[in-house]
Amino acid sequence: MGTLRYAILGLLNRRSMTGYDLKKEFETTLSEFWSAKHSQIYPELKELTIANLVSFEVEISGEVLEKKVYSITPKGVALLHNWLLTNEETYLIPKDEFKLRLFFSDLLATKERLALIKAQYQLHLAKMKHLEDNLKKFASIPPQELNHLTDYLVLLGGIKREKMFCEWLEECQELLGKVE
Amino acid sequence: MGTLRYAILGLLNRRSMTGYDLKKEFETTLSEFWSAKHSQIYPELKELTIANLVSFEVEISGEVLEKKVYSITPKGVALLHNWLLTNEETYLIPKDEFKLRLFFSDLLATKERLALIKAQYQLHLAKMKHLEDNLKKFASIPPQELNHLTDYLVLLGGIKREKMFCEWLEECQELLGKVE
DNA sequence: GGCTACATGTAAGCGGTTACATGATTTA
């Protein structure tokens, strides 16, 4: 797939930044749908530079510290645009360790099984509340500006996902509570 | 994590089988929440055997073909049971290439953006219908037997996930259709 | 006789994480 390169190109298309800035973007803005550690980002930037998809300028921070500010090249923009259009996805079902546990949970006592579900429910409930908190950063809902609208829609997708999990886990709890 | 070993132990705890049978289980029964290729299964079975978590007996199929029928050992059952109880999950948000595309889709024309969403919608709609079809295999809903009930709940989770995606994509279509 | 399914393995490579490694700048 090589999706990381497009995530980086997409971010650099919004604004020029350093590898460290990119790292922070993955930790915050993109964390809902993609992630990458700096140990993956720096080598990728090297490759993208060689392929002439990005370029960098060295900036001096303070007295001596050199930082590389990366920008997307016209060739990079073209590739990014092309990737956005050619959507040959077949949609891979994400692995779900909790469902695996649930599937084999006939080995457990009813009490243990319910505890497992409750713990998972708490995780998703907390996540949902956290995401709903993020709605506050939008001045109007839905946002009028396109850039903010896509941000909003992605956040909405996360909230819906967590809500769905919570509802499903409630149903699991109810049906499995009746057993024995 | 080393989750694969528990998936295999869980399956062997239900019934003894060959590596090939396991492969088919991953392709069918577990496909909604876990997957593994035979190139991963066979080496894992080797390791599990060395660790005395499973054992095998050679069976002759036809004239000469030897197949290894694996069974879980008491030590394996104990480890599986322990894994089910110690649920130290922190819940990792699954990567979502479509959301990444959507997030950067301000580069596209409205028409192109809507086409992207529609294609994704079709994928999830088809998946949902396919999963709903699978409900037919249950004699009663909800199933009475515990074993079938966990199967049912996992399936239900998949259907709910696809339904959620469809609803979200409809909202995306509506809000982005208004732009410009 | 030919095709599909059964059956079992290994090797190369990719995407990703964890750990190793270093040093400057800012802030409390």
Add this chain to the structure above:
DNA sequence: TAAATCATGTAACCGCTTACATGTAGCC
């Protein structure tokens, strides 16, 4: 002046996929 953050890299390893490799059994 100590701690947190900024800043950039490499190395080892893990989980997984794709491809390589081989052969049998059952069915039409």
